[in-house]
Amino acid sequence: MELDPAALSQPDRYKLLIGGIVPRPIAFVSTVSRDGRLNLAPFSFFCGVGSEPMMLLFCPANKPDGTEKDSLRNARLESEGGVGEFVVNVATEDYAPKVAGAAEPLPYGESEFDLVKLTPAPSLVVRPPRVAESPIAFECVTDRIVRTGPGVPSAGNVVLGRVVHVFVRDDLINDRHHIDPARLNAIGRMSGTTYARTRDRFEMPMGRKALAPEG
Numbered sequence: 117m118e119l120d121p122a123a124l125s126q127p128d129r130y131k132l133l134i135g136g137i138v139p140r141p142i143a144f145v146s147t148v149s150r151d152g153r154l155n156l157a158p159f160s161f162f163c164g165v166g167s168e169p170m171m172l173l174f175c176p177a178n179k180p181d182g183t184e185k186d187s188l189r190n191a192r193l194e195s196e197g198g199v200g201e202f203v204v205n206v207a208t209e210d211y212a213p214k215v216a217g218a219a220e221p222l223p224y225g226e227s228e229f230d231l232v233k234l235t236p237a238p239s240l241v242v243r244p245p246r247v248a249e250s251p252i253a254f255e256c257v258t259d260r261i262v263r264t265g266p267g268v269p270s271a272g273n274v275v276l277g278r279v280v281h282v283f284v285r286d287d288l289i290n291d292r293h294h295i296d297p298a299r300l301n302a303i304g305r306m307s308g309t310t311y312a313r314t315r316d317r318f319e320m321p322m323g324r325k326a327l328a329p330e331g
């Protein structure tokens with residue numbers, strides 16, 4: 117089947133993205149409003165960007181009325197009325213229902229920390245707290261935001277963050293900074309309400325070596 121995005125409805129384009137780009141890691145993003153109210157929400161349009169400088173991104177889409185989601189309102193630059201900071205907590209199977217639960221669209225200023233009963237723990241460098249139950253947290257300062265359709269319902273926004281501090285639970289990391297994937301037990305999002313575990317893993321080298329016959 118050949119598909120022209122211009123001939124599809126927005127919901128159908130969305131289905132192609134979330135069904136075809138899988139599995140997606142989940143950024144569990146904690147932010148704070150200018151007046152100190154906490155916010156927490158999952159975002160699977162999320163990835164690392166680079167390690168020099170250390171950057172990552174997540175993509176909160178506009179709401180159906182074209183306005184910006186709370187995470188974006190809080191994470192946007194101070195010059196745009198935000199706090200300019202956010203924390204990406206890694207979503208794991210241990211508290212998976214709370215990750216999905218925090219997607220509840222609460223009114224601005226009401227905390228999903230309270231709704232899903234997760235614990236805010238002070239961050240070291242930024243104002244938004246990290247999630248105490250999360251084994252890894254990336255504290256970020258917003259570097260820039262790319263809006264692909266300002267005011268347009270469902271249009272995406274790219275929030276680029278510079279990582280200024282990393283929390284890793286001690287039992288997950290060795291002295292060479294390798295993270296133990298089994299202990300991390302991260303989850304990913306597939307399409308709709310389907311999720312993936314990270315328990316089924318396999319090894320292979322890169323490049324030509326990957327093509328060599330075994331032995």
Ligand SMILES: Cc1cc2nc3c(=O)[nH]c(=O)nc-3n(C[C@H](O)[C@H](O)[C@H](O)COP(=O)(O)O)c2cc1C
Nearest residue numbers: 157158159160161176177185186187216219220221
């Ligand atoms: C696992 C999961 C991943 C999600 N990923 C995204 C995403 O990448 N972008 C987005 O705009 N919404 C995503 N959502 C929906 C948001 O979490 C939801 O709209 C939430 O209410 C936004 O909260 P906020 O207004 O407090 O920022 C996702 C929901 C779930 C359960």
